[in-house]
Amino acid sequence: MFPSLTQVLQTLFKGIINGQITVAIVKSMSRLLIGFSIAISLGLLFGYLIWRFKFVEDTLGFLVTALQSIPSIVWFPLAIIWFGLNDLSILFIVTIGATWTMTISATSGFKNVPVLYQRVAKTLGSSGIHFLRTVILPASVPQIISGLRIAWAFSWRALMAGELLGSGGGLGHLLETGRSLGQMDLVISVMIIIGIIGVIMDNVVFLRLEKNVQRKWGIS
């Protein structure tokens, strides 16, 4: 059962105009944005704790590596039991999908801040929060950006899987709708949208961010 190209484009166009796809995009992106932001904040926080405290590194640091290798959709059954089959469950797996990889990137970013920068800052009188904000964080920006990129990929996949299995709208849910109605043109339209959003985020947002930093720092 394969729809024709024109049929797919028609459905795609109609879906964007009448709002079926547009609403789904907005819904998915808002979920992603919330989950992703939480994941980034948690990742940076965990990364800081692991970098700063040896006992956190020995405990959480080890655990994170294990957790990272669990695909986030595996958490879904648990999430349903904890939160019910709703937005919160989806948000949970989106967040958990990106948190661990972000933690790992942040940790290695913080750990690889050259000792020289730290010494320079200290002799100039920097310490505490100021030291974190003006040296450790900016010095690990290149690694944090590549971390963001991977974290985004993880949470994007988790979001689609979650929406497909869960409910409450979004692009994944639209796929499921297409399947149950036997509307393959809709399914493929949504796949195209998913691909486009993926490319835009990766090439336009993250790659540009990375390039900007590289240019400014003179790496490349």
Next chain:
Amino acid sequence: MYLTIDGVEKSFSHQEKGQVKVLDHIQLEIEKGQFVSIVGPSGCGKSTLLYLVAGLEKADKGEIRIGGKRVTGAGPERVVVFQEAGLFPWLTILDNVTYGLLLKGISKVEARKKAVDMLKMVHLSNYLDAYPHQLSGGMKQRVAIARALVMEPDILLMDEPFAALDEQTRMVLHNELLEIWKKTQVTILFITHNIREAVLLSEKIVVFETRPGKIKAIFNSRTMKDGIMPNEVMFQLEKKILSSLQDEIEKVLKEEMGDDYIFKTGSLHRDSSGDLGSHI
């Protein structure tokens, strides 16, 4: 005495050798406004001593006092210029230089003014908005010196600041540093493994012995402040320092190359007339 290093000892733990003593009972006094160099073979602990004065490391024994006050941690009154410039690549040259000033609580306008003045002194006022990677090695090192001096430190600590630069750049920077020192009257503690550099720049040269690091001899060369030292005097002083360093160099070389190595005595790597480039 302005800077007093009083019986300082420092050991590091080594994986195979256990505790290794790097500095053994260092006793040194430096007057305000003096330019003091420490020379010694690599690994003799001279950089460690500098980090102790900077407060980046803690001494196991003894204490360091500056103007009667004991050093307990790093602070902006003892700024270090490292071998590599260590400019923050995410900040412009101007922001790099104002970094420490803003920390001191100086207003943005004031900090900018001071930084620009200082960058003028090192002849880099055209590069205020450039990023560090756009500058050459020598220029970066000049920014690092400006960043240190703008803090108006009580003492400027320099850890082989010119070692990674090419000869021409180094020559220029030597002259600039002397100019700055005369202008600002700042106390300078200068670490180097280059005897000629030490003789050229400083009033007092401390020769270090290696493993454990100890002070072997102290030479004075009082001529610098008034003008250029005659070649012959400089050469003699260099020779004296070299012969005092000889055993140490031999010790290090033997460790690295085996027992059959014999160091040729008194061989400075140039002839005694000092002709090399002296008539340019």
